[in-house]
Every structure is written in structure tokens, then in C-alpha cells.
Amino acid sequence: MKKEDSPRKVPRQKMPEQAPEKRRKNFEEVTLGFSPEMAVMEASRCLECKKPLCVEGCPVGVPIPEFINLIKNKDFSGAVRRIRAKNALPAICGRVCPQENQCEGKCILGKKGESVSIGGLERFLADFERQSGNIELPKKDKSTGSRIAVVGSGPAGLTVAGDLSVKGHDVTMFEAFHKTGGVLVYGIPEFRLPKSIVEAEVGLIEDLGVKIECNTVIGLTSSIDELFEEGFDAVFVAVGAGLPKFMEIPGENLVGVCSANEYLTRTNLMKAYDPNYDTPAPSGKNVVVLGAGNVAMDAARTAMRLGAESVKIVYRRSMAEMPARKEEIHHAEQEGIEFVLLTAPSKFVGNKDGFLSGMECIKMELSEPDESGRRKPVPVKNSEYIIECDLAVIAVGSGANPILAKKEPGIALSKYGYIIADQATGKTSKKAVWAGGDIVTGQATVIEAMGAGRRAADSIDEYLSGGDF
Amino acid sequence: MFEIVHKETMSAGNVFLHEIKAPKIAAKAKPGQFVILKANETGERIPLTMADVDPEKGTITIVFMAIGKSTALFGTLEKGQGYQDVIGPLGQETHLENFGKAVCIGGGTGTAVLHPIARALKNEGNHVTTILGARSESHMILKDRMDKISDSLIICTDDGSAGRKGFVTDALKEILETEKPDIVVAIGPVPMMKAASDMTRQYGIKTIVSLNPIMIDGTGMCGGCRVTVGGKTRFACVEGPEFDGHEVDFDDLAKRLRAYGKEEKEALEKHKCNLDAAV
Ligand SMILES: Cc1cc2nc3c(=O)[nH]c(=O)nc-3n(C[C@H](O)[C@H](O)[C@H](O)COP(=O)(O)OP(=O)(O)OC[C@H]3O[C@@H](n4cnc5c(N)ncnc54)[C@H](O)[C@@H]3O)c2cc1C
Ligand SMILES: Cc1cc2nc3c(=O)[nH]c(=O)nc-3n(C[C@H](O)[C@H](O)[C@H](O)COP(=O)(O)OP(=O)(O)OC[C@H]3O[C@@H](n4cnc5c(N)ncnc54)[C@H](O)[C@@H]3O)c2cc1C
Ligand code: FES
Numbered sequence: 001m002k003k004e005d006s007p008r009k010v011p012r013q014k015m016p017e018q019a020p021e022k023r024r025k026n027f028e029e030v031t032l033g034f035s036p037e038m039a040v041m042e043a044s045r046c047l048e049c050k051k052p053l054c055v056e057g058c059p060v061g062v063p064i065p066e067f068i069n070l071i072k073n074k075d076f077s078g079a080v081r082r083i084r085a086k087n088a089l090p091a092i093c094g095r096v097c098p099q100e101n102q103c104e105g106k107c108i109l110g111k112k113g114e115s116v117s118i119g120g121l122e123r124f125l126a127d128f129e130r131q132s133g134n135i136e137l138p139k140k141d142k143s144t145g146s147r148i149a150v151v152g153s154g155p156a157g158l159t160v161a162g163d164l165s166v167k168g169h170d171v172t173m174f175e176a177f178h179k180t181g182g183v184l185v186y187g188i189p190e191f192r193l194p195k196s197i198v199e200a201e202v203g204l205i206e207d208l209g210v211k212i213e214c215n216t217v218i219g220l221t222s223s224i225d226e227l228f229e230e231g232f233d234a235v236f237v238a239v240g241a242g243l244p245k246f247m248e249i250p251g252e253n254l255v256g257v258c259s260a261n262e263y264l265t266r267t268n269l270m271k272a273y274d275p276n277y278d279t280p281a282p283s284g285k286n287v288v289v290l291g292a293g294n295v296a297m298d299a300a301r302t303a304m305r306l307g308a309e310s311v312k313i314v315y316r317r318s319m320a321e322m323p324a325r326k327e328e329i330h331h332a333e334q335e336g337i338e339f340v341l342l343t344a345p346s347k348f349v350g351n352k353d354g355f356l357s358g359m360e361c362i363k364m365e366l367s368e369p370d371e372s373g374r375r376k377p378v379p380v381k382n383s384e385y386i387i388e389c390d391l392a393v394i395a396v397g398s399g400a401n402p403i404l405a406k407k408e409p410g411i412a413l414s415k416y417g418y419i420i421a422d423q424a425t426g427k428t429s430k431k432a433v434w435a436g437g438d439i440v441t442g443q444a445t446v447i448e449a450m451g452a453g454r455r456a457a458d459s460i461d462e463y464l465s466g467g468d469f
Numbered sequence: 470m471f472e473i474v475h476k477e478t479m480s481a482g483n484v485f486l487h488e489i490k491a492p493k494i495a496a497k498a499k500p501g502q503f504v505i506l507k508a509n510e511t512g513e514r515i516p517l518t519m520a521d522v523d524p525e526k527g528t529i530t531i532v533f534m535a536i537g538k539s540t541a542l543f544g545t546l547e548k549g550q551g552y553q554d555v556i557g558p559l560g561q562e563t564h565l566e567n568f569g570k571a572v573c574i575g576g577g578t579g580t581a582v583l584h585p586i587a588r589a590l591k592n593e594g595n596h597v598t599t600i601l602g603a604r605s606e607s608h609m610i611l612k613d614r615m616d617k618i619s620d621s622l623i624i625c626t627d628d629g630s631a632g633r634k635g636f637v638t639d640a641l642k643e644i645l646e647t648e649k650p651d652i653v654v655a656i657g658p659v660p661m662m663k664a665a666s667d668m669t670r671q672y673g674i675k676t677i678v679s680l681n682p683i684m685i686d687g688t689g690m691c692g693g694c695r696v697t698v699g700g701k702t703r704f705a706c707v708e709g710p711e712f713d714g715h716e717v718d719f720d721d722l723a724k725r726l727r728a729y730g731k732e733e734k735e736a737l738e739k740h741k742c743n744l745d746a747a748v
Binding site for chain 1: 493494497507511512513514538539542553554555556557558559685686688689690691692693695697702707721724725727728729
């Protein structure tokens with residue numbers, strides 16, 4: 001290899017995007033994906049480390065250098081097959097995984113310059129495969145006759161269902177909503193993750209033989225014990241962390257104050273942005289979003305697309321402490337979202353009809369770092385002022401959904417209501433019941449939920465082949 | 470699809486009854502619980518109480534008034550057609566016991582919600598007095614069914630076209646003054662539930678109401694259904710829909726129900742235009 005061809009000399013390929021002025025008015029995907037040429041170029045940057053740290057950074061252990069090497073040789077089908085053996089949702093993960101903290105965060109190239117765009121390559125392969133229509137599913141083992149119920153169809157549930165089906169078990173997945181995918185369909189907006197892609201990847205899981213029953217709330221429609229009575233041998237619970245948190249400040253029940261869950265569910269799952277659908281979206285000219293995680297960015301960018309004149313993210317710390325992915329913050333800024341930092345809401349004010357008209361805020365300053373090392377925001381005396389707004393979306397986190405927990409006293413919970421499950425296996429305190437994903441960890445990431453699903457699937461398989469619980 | 474096996478049109482032509490095939494839900498449903506229905510791919514998720522269930526036939530019955538675009542669409546569904554999605558049973562079941570003397574008040578389509586509760590109270594051994602209210606005789610629903618399960622039935626209409634002229638609260642007042650009921654269940658429009666609760670509070674009689682805030686998921690996930698009860702925020706879909714009427718902030722509920730007024734009016738107008746264009 002000539003010196004100037006060294007992988008370090010090729011710059012990281014920048015994925016094409018819709019221009020900000022255009023995309024802030026539509027729900028189409030923001031990033032457009034690599035072309036085959038770009039993918040090969042990007043793949044050429046990989047150093048093929050002897051001890052690939054990127055793989056350690058991936059909760060489901062995708063053989064990253066192997067698939068990248070196949071891209072270099074333009075064997076895209078071979079490459080995607082490598083991924084599929086470890087990850088059933090590559091088009092989704094390629095789009096929404098926080099790669100900068102996982103695989104790409106460990107990439108050696110990133111230490112001195114820019115890491116390989118592993119997520120971009122994964123996405124390229126999955127899209128290439130889907131568009132070619134030639135998808136090779138993993139080979140299924142001989143039928144075992146065991147039946148497994150999976151509760152919840154988010155990334156954790158989908159992973160367990162796919163894995164166990166490949167291992168020859170008979171899997172049924174139950175979902176409370178009328179559509180499968182969990183946060184992938186009701187939370188993450190279309191412009192970051194097109195729903196047709198979720199549908200396609202869920203479709204492949206069905207092709208593996210997984211049965212899906214929507215409109216079924218386990219705990220209400222059937223209890224876990226009733227599932228056992230119906231003949232299921234094992235149950236995996238992955239109901240997510242969908243309980244919305246509110247601020248508990250005055251005026252929170254005014255019309256025009258809603259949770260990010262409500263706002264995003266109306267727009268994503270119920271397609272409020274599409275005039276052909278009947279569900280209305282809470283409309284706002286002047287929108288404030290409280291919080292600064294990925295959910296807040298999604299809500300703010302959604303508000304912009306629904307026609308708001310101004311959208312503000314109100315956050316009590318500074319830019320440096322924002323929990324959202326850098327890329328999302330950057331996209332939001334490009335789209336014209338304002339960041340009102342070091343500011344905390346103290347109350348919502350309304351007009352005489354009970355509609356929101358403004359939010360009283362107080363300025364904050366960062367004091368010395370506390371024991372956790374984070375600088376603590378403290379209110380500045382007499383700095384209250386009002387931000388005029390007609391829609392406030394609260395995106396300050398979520399908790400464990402209590403429905404299933406309340407109806408299943410046999411499953412031990414933490415003091416915050418999350419299910420206690422063994423880290424390595426996903427086993428709960430109830431016999432033949434496993435749990436994983438956000439309902440165990442609290443809100444985390446798609447890939448971590450999938451990792452938990454993978455570990456639980458192995459443990460369930462072992463139990464069904466005669467192991468102890 | 471969840472098939473409609475029986476349909477009735479009642480009350481001045483804008484209230485409909487659908488008996489729907491939904492065996493799993495029918496096997497589980499208890500008085501006071503509701504379902505969320507979605508007619509088709511583009512439809513809204515609309516909560517409606519189960520006015521009746523038949524576990525043997527595997528059916529549930531809903532009774533609803535066509536007031537907005539979605540319920541108007543439901544009203545056009547005929548026997549043999551069906552709903553794409555029915556989710557349930559949702560919400561807490563009614564707390565039932567033999568209280569002694571129960572007064573059950575139904576206003577408008579609230580009567581449909583009241584029906585299974587009143588019947589269950591009767592089955593528990595309560596003496597059930599039912600008061601039904603409507604604008605006029607033609608707006609009255611489920612009169613015969615309610616008559617069958619009540620020890621006594623009082624009919625009130627605003628215009629006096631059936632029963633006594635006046636509001637249900639007038640009849641309630643007389644009962645509160647003459648015999649002391651042990652429990653009152655009042656289900657109907659928000660102003661009616663508020664008036665009934667205000668009245669029974671003065672007599673110190675426990676009063677149950679069933680709230681109908683805007684819902685999406687019905688499983689405690691969106692917070693859209695939050696209501697103020699006893700000064701605290703509660704989620705009606707998982708903690709309700711029934712609450713102690715003396716603790717409910719009805720003004721707050723009434724305000725929140727107006728959230729989509731503008732959008733819904735536009736949607737309904739458009740829906741009507743499309744219907745007109747179709748014929
Ligand atoms: C707006 C938003 C944006 C996000 N962005 C990202 C991102 O960019 N990258 C990333 O990695 N992560 C992101 N996350 C986090 C990620 O989506 C979650 O960590 C992940 O989806 C958790 O998966 P899960 O399988 O545990 O649960 P979920 O995806 O929450 O799925 C749970 C499913 O269970 C169903 N359910 C609940 N109760 C019952 C019941 N009783 N019976 C039957 N079904 C039930 C629910 O309806 C739901 O479909 C985001 C989250 C949100 C809310
Ligand atoms: C637990 C529960 C049980 C109910 N039981 C019955 C019943 O048995 N019979 C009956 O006739 N009605 C019942 N309702 C009320 C019924 O759900 C509403 O009348 C219906 O949603 C109105 O929808 P629409 O689009 O046709 O009307 P519109 O008023 O034009 O639409 C209002 C819009 O806002 C929302 N909305 C407005 N009002 C309500 C409301 N009260 N409830 C929920 N969403 C609302 C919906 O998203 C809808 O899109 C019940 C409501 C709840 C919450
Ligand atoms: S309807 Fe969403 S929380 Fe009650």
C-alpha cells in the first residue's frame with residue numbers, strides 16, 4: 001500500500017442529508033445513506049485491528065471488521081449476512097444506535113482522528129439488501145415443540161422472538177398497541193427512522209415464524225399465569241419504560257401541556273401529520289420543549305415540522321451537559337430550534353379558557369461540581385420571566401409502566417418499579433419468566449435492549465432444553 | 470377484523486349500538502371497564518365503555534353517540550363489517566358490594582356506561598333505583614334494559630315528553646331527602662356528574678362517577694387522560710375511569726375535553742362534505 005493510500009489519509013465519508021430549510025417542513029428522512037462507492041471508500045478506512053475493540057463496544061457482538069472487509073471487496077450480500085447472524089434489525093440500528101458511545105467510540109482511528117462510520121455502513125448494507133429484495137434469513141433449527149410468549153414488541157421483544165424462532169421454538173409476541181415495534185414506531189420520528197423500515201424488519205421476524213398478536217395488553221387481556229395455562233412454557237417480558245414523567249409544577253393540566261409520549265405517539269404512531277389520518281396533533285405556534293435528551297430533540301424537531309413559528313428547548317444546565325446525541329443537537333440547531341439554556345420552568349400560565357399562554361421560568365447558574373462531578377444548577381434570585389407559548393412538551397424522562405407489574409405480584413420490582421432481572425440471563429423472581437430492555441434498565445438504547453434480548457434468548461433456550469430455572 | 474354481529478340505531482338516529490365479536494375481551498371484561506376501538510388504518514383510537522358482554526357468544530356491546538368525525542364513522546359501520554382494532558378490557562373494574570340502597574343515574578349515552586354497573590349492583594343484592602335523563606323521549610336510550618334490572622325507574626326529560634319534566638338532579642334531590650341511599654352512581658355529561666356530586670356531597674353520600682377524558686393508548690403511557698382528583702393528578706385510563714365524585718375537579722376535566730374542539734369541528738365538516746360528495 002502506498003503511503004498516501006493509508007486508511008488514515010482517506011477522510012471519513014459524510015453522509016448526504018436533506019438541506020435544513022427543506023427538511024424542517026417535511027417528515028422525510030433527514031440523512032440519505034451512502035452510495036455503494038462511498039461505502040467502499042469508507043470501508044477502506046478500516047485498519048482491521050487484530051483485537052477489534054469496536055466489537056467489544058457492540059452489545060450484540062456484530063463481527064464488524066469482517067463485514068467491513070467484505071464491503072471492501074464489494075461483496076455486499078456476504079457482508080450483510082455476517083451482520084444478520086448477530087443482529088436482526090440492522091437497518092434500524094444503523095440509523096438510531098448511539099454509535100459514538102459504542103462501536104465507533106472504541107475505534108482506534110477515532111483516537112487521533114475520526115472513527116470509521118460503522119453505523120453508516122451497517123445501514124448501507126441493510127438498505128442494499130432490502131432494496132435488492134434478496135434477503136437470506138438465518139436457517140431455522142428443527143422444531144422443538146416448546147412455546148414461548150413474548151410480551152412487548154420493542155427491540156428487546158423482537159430480538160428474543162427472532163432468536164428463539166431460529167432455535168426452533170414456537171414464539172408468539174403480544175403487543176398492547178395496534179402496531180409492532182415499541183418506541184421504534186410510537187416514539188422515534190419518521191424523519192429519523194422511517195416506519196416502512198421498521199415494518200420491513202418486523203416482517204422478517206414474522207417470516208421466521210413468529211406469530212404476532214396486537215391489541216393485547218398482558219395483565220389485562222390475559223395474565224402471565226393464563227399464558228402458562230394456555231400452554232406457553234416460558235414468558236419474556238419487555239414492556240419498556242413508557243410511563244411519562246411530569247414536572248409537578250402549577251398549571252401542568254392546562255390544555256396545551258402534554259408529555260413527549262403523547263405528542264410523539266400522536267404524530268408517529270397515529271400519523272397526525274398526515275391529513276389522511278384522523279388523529280389531531282396538539283398544535284402550537286410557539287412551542288417549548290422541556291428537557292434535552294434525544295426525546296426532547298425529537299419532540300422539538302417534530303413541532304417544527306408540524307408548522308410551529310418558534311420552537312425552544314428549555315434546559316436547566318448548559319450545552320455541555322445535554323444528554324442528547326451530538327448529531328441530534330446539531331440537526332436541531334440547523335433546523336432552527338432555539339436553545340434556552342440555564343433556565344428552569346417554575347409554572348405554566350393559561351388564559352381564562354384553560355389553554356396554555358405562557359411558561360414562567362427562572363434563570364439558573366452552575367455552581368461548583370458536586371460529588372458526582374456535575375456542576376449543579378442553582379436558581380438566580382428574582383430572575384423569573386415569562387416565555388410566551390401555546391404548546392409545552394415535557395420530555396424529562398419516563399418511568400416503569402405499572403400495568404403488568406400491578407397484576408403480577410410474583411415478579412419482584414425495584415423501588416422505582418422496574419423489574420429485577422439477572423443481568424446475565426434476564427431471569428426474574430418468577431419461575432419461567434424472563435425480562436429485559438427498558439423495563440429492567442430504565443430508558444436506555446435500542447441496542448442495549450437487543451443485547452438483553454439476546455442473553456435472555458440463550459437462557460430461555462437452555463431452560464427449555466432441560467436446564468434449571 | 471373484529472366483526473359487528475348486530476347493530477341498532479337508537480335515540481333520534483345519532484346513537485348506535487354495536488355488538489362486536491371479541492371473544493378474548495368478552496371472557497375477561499368486568500363492569501366499569503372499557504375498550505379502545507379503531508375503525509380502519511387511518512382512524513383514531515376511541516375509548517368506549519362496554520355496555521354489555523356475552524362471554525358465551527364471545528361478544529361485547531358498545532353504545533355510542535356520533536358526535537365527532539370518528540364516532541360518525543363508527544356509526545356508518547354495518548352488521549358484517551367491523552373494526553380493525555379493539556383493545557381491552559381496559560381500566561379498573563367497578564368496586565362492587567352490597568351497599569344496601571343504590572341510586573344509579575344515567576344521562577345521555579352515560580346510560581350505556583351505567584348499564585353493566587347497575588346490573589352488577591343489583592346482582593350483589595342492592596336495592597337499585599335508577600334515574601334516567603335525556604333531552605326528550607326520542608333521546609332516551611336503553612330504557613327497557615334499565616327497567617329490567619332496576620327495582621324502580623324514574624324517567625326525566627328536559628321537555629317533559631316522557632316521564633317527569635326536569636333534570637335528573639331534581640329527582641335525585643327528592644330521593645336524598647326522603648330515603649337515605651347508601652351509594653350513588655352518576656354517569657353522563659360532565660355538568661350532570663358535577664351537579665349530582667355537588668348535591669350528594671351535602672348529604673354525605675358516597676358518589677361514583679365515570680370520567681371520559683381524551684385518551685390515546687389507554688395503558689398509562691401518554692398522560693393525555695390525566696384528571697385532577699382530590700388535588701392530585703391521576704391517569705383515568707389505569708386508575709379510573711371511575712372516581713369519587715366528591716373529589717373530582719370537573720371544571721378541569723371540562724376544559725381538557727375542549728382541547729381539540731377546533732380540529733375536530735373541521736374534521737367533521739370535511740367528513741360530511743366527503744359523505745355528501747359520495748352520494
Ligand atoms: C422518543 C425516543 C427517542 C429515542 N431515540 C433513541 C435513539 O436514537 N437511539 C437509541 O438507541 N435509543 C433511543 N431511544 C430509546 C429506545 O427506543 C429504547 O431504549 C428501546 O426502544 C427499549 O426497547 P424495549 O424493547 O425495552 O421497549 P419498548 O421499545 O418501549 O417497547 C415496549 C413495547 O411493549 C408494549 N407493552 C407495554 N406494556 C404491555 C403489556 N402489558 N402487554 C403487551 N405489550 C405491552 C408497548 O406498547 C411497546 O410496544 C429513544 C426513546 C424514545 C422514547
Ligand atoms: C373511558 C371512556 C369511556 C367512554 N364511553 C363512552 C360510551 O360508552 N359511549 C359514548 O358515547 N361515549 C363514550 N366515551 C366518550 C367517547 O370516547 C368520545 O365521545 C369520543 O372519543 C368522541 O370522538 P369523536 O372523534 O367522534 O368526537 P369529537 O368530540 O369530535 O372528537 C374529539 C377528539 O378529541 C378526543 N376526544 C374528545 N372528546 C373525547 C372524549 N370524551 N373521550 C375521548 N376522546 C375524546 C378524541 O381524540 C377525538 O379525536 C367514553 C370515553 C372514555 C374516556
Ligand atoms: S390514555 Fe394515555 S395515559 Fe391514559
